Amino acid sequence: MNERIGIVGAGLIGRAWAIVFARAGCSVAIHDSAPETLAACRTLLRDNVSDLAQHDLISETPDTVLRRITPAATLAEALKGAALVQENVRETLEAKQAIFAEMDRLTGHETILASSTSWIPASSFSAALAGRGRIMVGHPVNPPYLVPLVELAPAPWTTPDAVERARDLYARAGQTPVLLKKEITGFLLNRIQGAVLNEALNLYAGGYASIEDLDKVMKDGLGMRWSFMGPFETIDLNAPGGVIDYAARYGKAYRDVACEQAGNDWDPELLARIHAERRAALPVAQMGERSRWRDNRLMALVAHKRKRVS
Template structure:
């Protein structure tokens, strides 16, 4: 793959996208409104790419991958010749609207403009723009160079051909695209994550289990299976005759439980309890170190998965 890709916004997610595309062979132009962010990002990129190399997750020397990423001083220079622009600026509707209006003016007509937004549907920032047919959401999971899912969420007016071209580009870059058939706030992953968090908060708030044990339910329970199959495939295999058999056996109980599942209001008292338990397990000054440990565990898991699929 040797297309030119533009990354707009060089924070946490912009940097991670740059690695995805540079690793796949693309030349990547990075722009940020804050020149300081661009200056800092080289060091961070080198560190992340070095970690990937240590886990055998890049096929080339780290310097070769890093050399494909070029910081540029203006938005116009970033967009020049790009087949895809991945936008990663701040998560507010006003900011997204402004940057997409500007990018739509500057980019060549067939350049795809994709947003990393976590929650905002594309119609919110593309409505009425002359190039609204090439604008969509492409929501990654942090960091996309380790977690391949990308949620493609077009607006009602996004052209199916643009979505197909984007799907092909992300797939060739090693990502795993899924398509939303219609718009919804939070797309798929964050809605499912939100449902799990809501229930975990309620179970904690109502005194059923500790923070540590609720985390274990995922880490030592559901999460093991979820790293290679989803909930539908899980229930298909958990009754002798598949999904309908499973639903016949357990559906009424799940429904009864769902009737009692209320929205949690994320109130400060409950959060203070969770914070206190987390800080007793992990002091605040060790958060950064633990995040690095998490990324390394994830790299080891991805390396293992690759070996298995080979």
């Protein structure tokens, strides 16, 4: 693909999006309001793209990919001629409202304006804008050049044509777009992650298991299948007669458990206990090294998943 893409905000997520689109062949202009962040960007991008090359996750040289990414000193320069602008500034409603008002003024209505926001619905920062029909959320998972999911969450007034064009752009860039049919806080991924986290916190607080064992339930249990099939396909295959058969066997148990599954108020004392256990297992000084280990495991998993036949 050879579209022009504008990236606004050159922090963790903005840089990662730049890699996604440059790797797919796009010309990417990246802008940050902090000149020092923009200046630091090149080295950080080089590190990430070199890691991808080491895991055979790019088909060109790092230099070829990096050459497609140009720093833009002004917002207007980053937006010029863009088919899609991906916004990645800080996560406050005021920041999103201000940047979208400015981007709406600076671009023609054919340009898609998408926000990486994790929690803020598009309707809350686009309602008053003339070009609101092309504004939506395109929520990535960190880092999007390794985890392909992007949640498309349009506002009620986003046009179907704009959603379809965004879906097509993300898909051609190698991402996996999913559509939120109507707005809800947390979109899809963070609601599901929240349900798991709340239950894990409750099980720990109730003294049912250690943190280490609760993490194992996911990494050596549920997560094994969930990295290549979702919960619905999982239950469909877990009873000989499919979903209906599974529900007949286990539905009552899940209904009973659901009655016991309360929310969790994220009590600071509980979180402090968990934090202390985590720091005993992983001292602060080792967190950077462990994060790098995680990213490398993720790259190996991506390489493995690319070999799948369907």
